[in-house]
Amino acid sequence: MPSFDETLSRLQTELAGRILKTDLHRGETTLFLDKKDLVSVCQTLKSGYGFNFLADVLGTDRFTDDDRYEVVYHLRNFSESGFLRLVVRVDEADLTVDSVCGVWKTANWEEREVFDMYGIRFNNHPDLRRMYMPQDFAYHPLRKEFPLIGIEGSIPLPAKE
């Protein structure tokens, strides 16, 4: 059985054309991808490199002028105890990323959470509703400009009588 380090170096050479940048920090490898390559890279990682589990999908708001948001994917390779992080950057002008639900079904709820918190829309997602906040809520609360205490009156409370 090949060790995970071999798998990592093999995928970095074979996918070199689709990786924008590689980052190694405390033994964890992060690949930065262009968002148009995301789904094809994920499919390759699952079928060819044993990444059979999508552990997490999260968003970040970097609050920068360009490429403001990031969507981060944590992948696990169970047979080789491996971990890999993928990052795609999303610009405010086009807040969409292709959904990876077709690769790992678990992405369904994770992507709904990212949509709820940051307003990033996932193309081809089977059921893109908000995960936590009420469906008619008008904001995306983890964006940096959203006040911590919320916006008064944005979620109505029942009447006290």
Next chain:
Amino acid sequence: MGIESAFGEGYVTTTVDALANWARKNSVWPMPMGLSCCGIELMAFAGPRYDVSRFGSEVFRFSPRQADLLLVAGTCTYKMSKVVRKIWDQMPDPKWCIAMGACASTGGMFRSYPVAQGIDEFLPVDVYVPGCPPRPDAVLNALMQIQEKINQHSVLMDK
């Protein structure tokens, strides 16, 4: 003594209020609304060590139609507020409400967008219990204050 002597032995006289309130205050059936960690302390309050059955409130009712006291224990989010209010509306009068813990009383440490800043924004709360979580004895004390409040009630005069 008084009118009782006219009836002979075996009779006591009292007021309707005193009798009804005595019965009511010693059978306050709580509807446990354990929304977060305070719910664990609520179980201790009901358990044998603190033993709420000494006060007649051991009958936890999971149907609001059979409950007299709504015990909101824990963090109430905006989403949950509608459920809590609906349960309150389903309880028959007369009814009372305890806000157990910092979160239910004021939002507590969750001064943030999803958490209602105190259930008194949408419920008439009778007793607030501070603490994070409050000790079971504090909840017992709140129950005793509810009993005091029931004693002030007039069956015929009040609604």
